[in-house]
Amino acid sequence: MKRDSSYAIIGAGNGGIAIAGYLAMIGYNVNLYNRTLDKILPLMRKPIIEITGEVEGKGKLNIVTGDIEKAIKNVDIIMITVPSMAHYNIAIMMAPYLEDGQIIVLNPGRTGGALEVYAAIKKLTSKNIIVSEAQTLIYACRKTSETSAHIFKSKKEVKLAAIPTIRTNYVINMINDAYPQFKAARNVIETSINNYGAIFHPGPTILNCGHIERGATFDYYTEGITPSIGNFLEKMDVERMKLGLLLNIDMQSAKDWLEETYGAKGSNLYEAVQNNPGYKGLRAPKGLNIRYIYEDVPYSLIPMSSLAKELNIETPAIDSIIRLAELITGIDFFKEGRTAEKLGLKGLTVKEIHEYAEKGKTLEQDDEEVAS
Numbered sequence: 001m002k003r004d005s006s007y008a009i010i011g012a013g014n015g016g017i018a019i020a021g022y023l024a025m026i027g028y029n030v031n032l033y034n035r036t037l038d039k040i041l042p043l044m045r046k047p048i049i050e051i052t053g054e055v056e057g058k059g060k061l062n063i064v065t066g067d068i069e070k071a072i073k074n075v076d077i078i079m080i081t082v083p084s085m086a087h088y089n090i091a092i093m094m095a096p097y098l099e100d101g102q103i104i105v106l107n108p109g110r111t112g113g114a115l116e117v118y119a120a121i122k123k124l125t126s127k128n129i130i131v132s133e134a135q136t137l138i139y140a141c142r143k144t145s146e147t148s149a150h151i152f153k154s155k156k157e158v159k160l161a162a163i164p165t166i167r168t169n170y171v172i173n174m175i176n177d178a179y180p181q182f183k184a185a186r187n188v189i190e191t192s193i194n195n196y197g198a199i200f201h202p203g204p205t206i207l208n209c210g211h212i213e214r215g216a217t218f219d220y221y222t223e224g225i226t227p228s229i230g231n232f233l234e235k236m237d238v239e240r241m242k243l244g245l246l247l248n249i250d251m252q253s254a255k256d257w258l259e260e261t262y263g264a265k266g267s268n269l270y271e272a273v274q275n276n277p278g279y280k281g282l283r284a285p286k287g288l289n290i291r292y293i294y295e296d297v298p299y300s301l302i303p304m305s306s307l308a309k310e311l312n313i314e315t316p317a318i319d320s321i322i323r324l325a326e327l328i329t330g331i332d333f334f335k336e337g338r339t340a341e342k343l344g345l346k347g348l349t350v351k352e353i354h355e356y357a358e359k360g361k362t363l364e365q366d367d368e369e370v371a372s
Helices: 014-025 041-045 068-072 084-097 113-124 165-175 188-193 202-207 209-214 227-246 254-262 269-274 296-310 316-329 350-359 363-371
Strands: 006-010 029-033 048-053 057-060 063-065 077-080 103-106 130-134 139-145 148-154 158-163 182-184
Touching: 006 014, 006 068, 014 029, 014 048, 014 057, 014 139, 014 148, 029 068, 041 063, 063 068, 068 084, 077 084, 084 103, 084 113, 084 296, 103 113, 103 165, 113 130, 113 158, 113 188, 130 165, 130 188, 158 165, 158 188, 158 350, 165 182, 165 350, 188 227, 188 350, 202 209, 202 227, 202 296, 202 316, 227 254, 227 269, 227 296, 227 316, 254 269, 296 316
Parallel strands: 006 029, 006 077, 029 063, 048 148, 077 103, 103 130, 158 182
Antiparallel strands: 048 057, 130 158, 139 148
16 A cells, blocks of 8 residues: 655664664655665665564665755655754755755654754755654664664654644644654653653663673663662652653653553552563663763753753752763763753743744744844
């Protein structure tokens, strides 16, 4: 069955290969872009992705390329699956070639991704582009080769929001045939603060860094999150929840999210993780040069910590993981990461933060543009 909409998948990592393969398998016209050609040479020779796990099958891609103009030309939906540290550069690369009406979906945006990408694109083009972000990747998945991926589990529900917010339901209607799990969030502040990767990625990595650096073989979630680590992650999650509540957005704890998303129940976060079938068999990385530190600290935790400081909220658990990551890597993640200032949120009231998230500018900025 051939579907009407066309997709460009930006990034041939775990999520990119899984999404591209699945969409092509169910009948969509799919282009795949990756900056490093070595990773896509096998698919350039034979553009077929094999999907195993929760769903099984093969999908034939339309175009596999290292040319971003070619990848996004005439497509309806651009699914960005690269790590969030590449969001800004990808936005700059795409901007000259974007076309009116195209939809960009960050899978996921982490914290502040859509704000960053929207601002970057608007500086370079006046085209009518919708930038949206998912709060998390739709799959728990791993790439098993350059031409295959294993989907352990699809999430039951994933919140999504667009800039401008009035286009959120339009985006969801466009992608719901392929992914009915996407549901509307209030705005991209809600999807950004309900970023559960901020809880489940950097904390367990830093607290298991000796085993990971040694290359020990263990299940990242079910073995790496012990009762004491689970207790610590709950403290991080309480700080995230406090920030979200002050921002007047609907919040859900990480424990409740596991139940809603995977059906994993428990009296605490540790038990919910242990009871999550989607985490079974997901192995820990080999070494510390991984996105769980270099992506999730500067692009998930830093914006939460920075915005909390703007609103006079203390985040000692979150800040301790940031500080340990800085001491281990020697990197100043506050200098590198998405701060409130870089996201255009510094000095804004809660009301103005929501105005900015919903329109890409505040009412005051809108008035200034009219006056000029």
